Amino acid sequence: MTDVAKLANVSQMTVSRVMRNSGYVSESVINRVVSAATEIGYVNNRLAGGLAGADSSLVGVVLPTLQNRVFSEVLSGVTTAFSESNVQPVFGVSEYSQRVETQLVLDLLAWRPKGLILSGLEHSKELRDTLLASSVRVVEVMDIDGRPIESSFGFSHRKAGWEMAQHLLGKGYKRFAYVGCQPNRDLRAVKRYKSFCNTVHRAGAQMVVTKYSDEPSSMLIGRQCTEAILREKHKPDVIYYANDDLAAGGLMHCLAHQIQVPKQIALAGFNGLGFLESLPMQITTSRTPRFEIGTAAAEFVSGDPKELVEPVKVDFAVDLVAGDTT
Amino acid sequence: MTDVAKLANVSQMTVSRVMRNSGYVSESVINRVVSAATEIGYVNNRLAGGLAGADSSLVGVVLPTLQNRVFSEVLSGVTTAFSESNVQPVFGVSEYSQRVETQLVLDLLAWRPKGLILSGLEHSKELRDTLLASSVRVVEVMDIDGRPIESSFGFSHRKAGWEMAQHLLGKGYKRFAYVGCQPNRDLRAVKRYKSFCNTVHRAGAQMVVTKYSDEPSSMLIGRQCTEAILREKHKPDVIYYANDDLAAGGLMHCLAHQIQVPKQIALAGFNGLGFLESLPMQITTSRTPRFEIGTAAAEFVSGDPKELVEPVKVDFAVDLVAGDTT
């Protein structure tokens, strides 16, 4: 920067002002500085900038996985929102481990980010305490059923589970099954499940079978679990899946074996992923606004850090989409 | 750090040594420093660390999109590799625009990353020149057909297109169709396409129809394009799709309309995405090692920056998987 200043015949401070276009700088000086900068190929050093007091304009993002479209869509929303500003996301994947998540956040904090985007409301005590003590803006996405560290942008999984149960009960189904994956990891799915079961039971209907896979969720697992369930003695008349991938796998099994949907078995998923539209049948599901939650969270954390913002809890409503499978 | 030093009754420099466990520090001092640090909740400041000369341990990653599983899997590989080290990825999405990509890289460079991961070999001249002049390690992923800036980790799309054409010609197909999306964006698909066409023509067979959509690729688009192609007068006997999403959409169309695959129409995709396994039929495709390319690239760029590494071009072979659709 000093070099640029010399070349442009101004003080280094003026160069700094031009670079951030802050304060008053005359037109002519701006031009001189800019051309000097391009001439020597000056590249701003944000490490120094951040250190000197300006906000670092980094935002930490920690998601449980990228193998699941849900989270890559959240991330997509985040990056889209940041592309407008000059904020950069620093990224980490926790693999659904609170220990890893805690470590990642600690590492990210070393970059003095202006904000942090986490997912879910369940974290290690250490993480909670650290973040409560720190001054970075924190937003937890994809869930609002619980006590956020600061702000949460998401929706109620309990409500989503209740709503789907209501829908299915309304359709007259009596014998329910559930298929999920890794219940010790996907805590949000468990919230939906519990609420779903409660609603089913209160209506006097019953859960015939609940099947959990230890594998990460995928269409293939959905297919296999569905096959297993339909082989059992006491068949359900509807299967509620933890997500659309599983449900689509179930549909694939039915298609491949000429099982009539929803006559012989009804199917319902969760998330409303885009690929459902092109399946031979529209699967009943709950549409979650993943991309929008990502953009909203990104905009929230990257706001002016000086202005104190009240923590908020934003409920992005989930949208039950009745398809042909129920 | 000075505070920690006071509490532990050592110099700040010693604290620095302990934090990085570099140099010789006695056992007892280490313990004192560590407990002092935890006591006051010390968080290392990497901005200062980076400024003072240590490498920043950030790696910039710029991908064209996150809407496509292919790239979220690459990113997944990258983050997995970094989870071992203490390197953090800073992330950007170019939306397939060279202008945006250039700007993103310029922004990322301001963080003094130790490396940069880009995708594809086609970039703006400005980007090329900037990166050639800079000292950051650059690796371009997912393509090796061309002249990399420095190193490239990927595979040959020309070879993949040739190989699929060979496979289909070998199966006796004579009338070929192609379905793709946004050819001005997905340059790598175009490479496959050209090579595919050449091979088909050289064998004396013909391309009956080529259909491009302006929309981003999806199963739905694949379904619609397939429907359009099968309505045409001169029907092909096989369709080569730019990727698996399109091909799966094509299969869905056939399933929904009782069109016999591969008897009435054969289908082939590209990438070998995981979800193909659970479709009612195995689609013929070329399996690309996206995750592995991500991890390899990440490990390469995050190596010790002091040791000069020769640029490399690594060919991750593509694996043609013959399914039931050809």
Added chain:
DNA sequence: CTGTTAGCGCCTTCAT
């Protein structure tokens, strides 16, 4: 509108 001064928190180098 432009310049001066004083760090930000850490690491490199050189001493001891």
Added chain:
DNA sequence: ATGAAGGCGCTAACAG
């Protein structure tokens, strides 16, 4: 095995 001095490149705060 530990400490002291100096500076990385930038920006806040204050002058003018």
